[in-house]
Amino acid sequence: MPSTTAHPALTTLLDNIERAAKDGDDPLVVFDLDGTLYDNTHRTLRILLEFAHTHASRYRSLYDTLRGTSTRQLAYRVGDTLAGLGFHDPELQAAVTEFWKARFFTDDYCLYDLPLAGGVELAQLVHARGGVPCYLTGRDAPNMLLGTLRTLQRDGFPVGRADTRLILKPQFEMNDDLFKEGVIHHLRKTGRVVGSFDNEPGLCNLFKSSFPEAVVGWLDTSHAPGAPALRDDVLRLEDFTDLLGAA
Ligand SMILES: [Mg+2]
Known part of the structure; x- marks a missing residue:
């Protein structure tokens, strides 16, 4: 549970979830994996x-x-x-x-990956409040679906249920950015994106411009060289404990 020192953006995220659910929409909270939920x-x-x-x-x-x-x-x-x-x-x-x-x-x-600090707790909290965690990753399904599922389940992320989603690339060769842009079109038709977290500044910018009401957080872990400047309205996080606050 968040403490009294939780980040105001967490309150906004949880309010967004509640509002979307009240309207009958699936409240989607999109989590990237590498460099975001997972320290690879x-x-x-x-x-x-x-x-x-x-x-x-x-x-x-x-x-x-x-x-x-x-x-x-x-x-x-x-x-x-x-x-x-x-x-x-x-x-x-x-x-x-x-x-x-x-x-x-x-x-x-x-399987050697470990969750970024606070990631499991945030995904569990989002899920407990009626949000739908969507794990959206540039990993490809043919080579990485089984290992990805195993680590998510091992580490306690809500996964494998009707109210969660796990989305991988169908082919390794596909460009990560184009893949995620395509998925955004699909998400728009099948729910309401109320939050999104990624370590790539370009993808954070894309999510914020696609879903202005969503809480979009950038994880300052590592990212591909030559990334664009981050929008001012994207939250900057070292890890997820910045959102959850100290216990
Ligand atoms: Mg990433």
Whole structure:
């Protein structure tokens, strides 16, 4: 439950849910997964460690360095992470990036993800108040649906019920932004979007312009390079405890 120090935007979100429900609409609260509800840096670090452990005889210093590396030292791109740790060899960077790519977008490896602070509590609160959590992710269903479902269920997110939605890309190759734009058209016809949370500034801007009444929150975790400036009316959050307030 939110404390007395809960963010006013949480009150707005819960009021939005109540109003939509009273009108007979499904109150949709859209949550992105990677970089929003889930911290996937643990997945990346696990893959880098796997490379280091299985190539230790050839790359001893990489093994020694990665064993003492924390998720906070990871950059958006694997090559930049390695450069930041002092490994500038382009061949090594390419080999590790390939190794990472072959594993990162899979059921097995997304199990290493951990929920961002307060995410589970917020989704549960939204659900308990009659909101419909919509997990909308650029992950693709063929490679990641089962792992995604497993982590959501493991971590206590409301999922697998009539009053929740889980939406993945039908194909890996599809562009994330175009995919989400298409989904927005569908959501408009099947409910009322009253809240939306994402770590990509461009997508937050898109949701706010598509649903001006919704509470739209940007998670300041990490995002693709070259992102546009965030609109002023989008909420800036470090994690979801900023909304829930201290216990
Ligand atoms: Mg994301």
